[in-house]
Amino acid sequence: MKNIVAVNDKKQLASFIDFPHDLYKNDSNYVPELFIAQQDMLTPGKHPFHEHSTLQLFLAYEGDQIVGRIAAIQNNNHNKINKTTEGHFGFFDCINDQETAQLLVDAAAKWLKERNMTSMIGPVNFSTNDICALLIEGFDGPPVAMMPYNAPYYQQLLENTGLAKKVDLRAYKFIAGDYNDRSLKLTEAIRERLKRNNIIIRKINMNDFWNEVVKVREVYNGAWDHNTGFVPATDKEFHYLAKDLKMIVDPDFIYVAEQNGKMVGISLSIPDINQALIKIKRGRLLPFGIFKLLWYKRKIKGLRIMALGVLDGYRKMGIEACLYGLTIKTFQEKKYDYAEASWTLEHNTMVNSAIEQINGKLYRKYRIFEKSI
Structure with missing residues (x-):
């Protein structure tokens, strides 16, 4: 029963x-x-x-x-x-x-x-x-x-x-050495062109982390507001997420685009912490899980490209290509084995095409269901 x-x-x-x-x-x-x-x-x-x-x-x-x-x-x-x-x-x-x-x-x-x-x-x-x-x-x-x-x-x-x-x-996967690096070769040229429009691409400033988070939230809520079922994160919700991410992020993988001090685009990639969490039995950090987490965290060679967005009015200017290119460049320099770009909506042809053009391979699909009640 x-x-x-x-x-x-x-x-x-x-x-x-x-x-x-x-x-x-x-x-x-x-x-x-x-x-x-x-x-x-x-x-x-x-x-x-x-x-x-x-x-x-x-x-x-x-x-x-x-x-x-x-x-x-x-x-x-x-x-x-x-x-x-x-x-x-x-x-x-x-x-x-x-x-x-x-x-x-x-x-x-x-x-x-x-x-x-x-x-x-x-x-x-x-x-x-x-x-x-x-x-x-x-x-x-x-x-x-x-x-x-x-x-x-x-x-x-x-x-x-x-x-x-x-x-x-x-979800798309990139394997080290198996991607189209054309965007990488064009990155610096695009970056210089953007500078002429007073748009600069820089890494996040971890010394000013919480002020940066406020700006990132504005871009996040603005760049994804047309996505199916999107709900803007409240200040407290975004702060909660940022507090968790701060423990695992590598600042070399977080890029922002600014025009005259206004943040207009972001690219957030995080080390695949699951490579360490898979070793933590039943998700318990105590008594020994914390030591396993710290040990295996140092050995992570996977990346999740978690969010890449640009505000309306700044799209198709080359910012997205520049953010992709810089992420790939850092991926190369750090000798990572793989990266996953996830997730994207199935009907977001602009983003999906951009990923496929640099040889990202569609390798996983996920579904959200619905029914009347």
């Missing part, structure tokens, strides 16, 4: 966070999320999401055994900005059992419907600014930093509950 239980205390929350570790214990590609980070994210008062929105976590049990989990998410900022009544679901993990998946999806849908939501979209772990979507192609290796991972059977489980495709996301 299976039943659904709403998570209401710290013990249940710990079980919710730990369930994927047990589900994927024999999967060599699985990367555990850090327990403390997940705990903070899902605890009201710890993460700024809870200041404007709500969620309810659910666990599926068969007897006394946990067999699945899901979060029902009411993102009020999303609905206010997009003028919708859309609910979200996230943190979906489940054994390969249709009944369990149906019970989980139904529990989330019921909770959302009671709050006057008319549709359900996901997987989205709070918003598209966070980890989102379901891996549907490319199960041949671990995910890179801040990208999702799941078993192949999840797609069928979700589709059988009535969820259908809303949009697909793409």
Whole structure:
């Protein structure tokens, strides 16, 4: 007999966070999320999401055994900005059992419907600014930093509950030495041309990090505002993300474009910290996980090109090409093995074509689903 239980205390929350570790214990590609980070994210008062929105976590049990989990998410900022009544679901993990998946999806849908939501979209772990979507192609290796991972059977489980495709996301891979470096050769020429328009490209100033973050947020919220389901990050949310990223970023991989002191473009790439996190059993930093993390962090040779955007009015001037070129140049100099550009929307032909022109290979696809409730 299976039943659904709403998570209401710290013990249940710990079980919710730990369930994927047990589900994927024999999967060599699985990367555990850090327990403390997940705990903070899902605890009201710890993460700024809870200041404007709500969620309810659910666990599926068969007897006394946990067999699945899901979060029902009411993102009020999303609905206010997009003028919708859309609910979200996230943190979906489940054994390969249709009944369990149906019970989980139904529990989330019921909770959302009671709050006057008319549709359900996901997987989205709070918003598209966070980890989102379901891996549907490319199960041949671990995910890179801040990208999702799941078993192949999840797609069928979700589709059988009535969820259908809303949009697909793409990830492209670059292998060291196997890319078109034409943009690299043109980078300095483009950079000089931009200077004539008082546009300079520079690395982020880590000595003035928090002032830089304020400017980056403005570009981020402005450059991506036309993306499907985009929700501008609040000041506190962006600060929260920046605080986490500061611990892993390499400033050599963060470039900004400025015109007369105004930031108009950004390129953010981060070392693939998953190369270290995959060694941290059950996501626990104590007692020995912290030492493993510090040790393996030094050996990282992978990169995630996480965000590259330019404000309206400054696009197609060569800024994007210059940012790509400088990232590739640094990638070469640091002798990295691979880079993943992720994620992009399937219909963003301008960005996807630019990546493909420098020999980025489409190697993973992700899907966000939706259904009326």
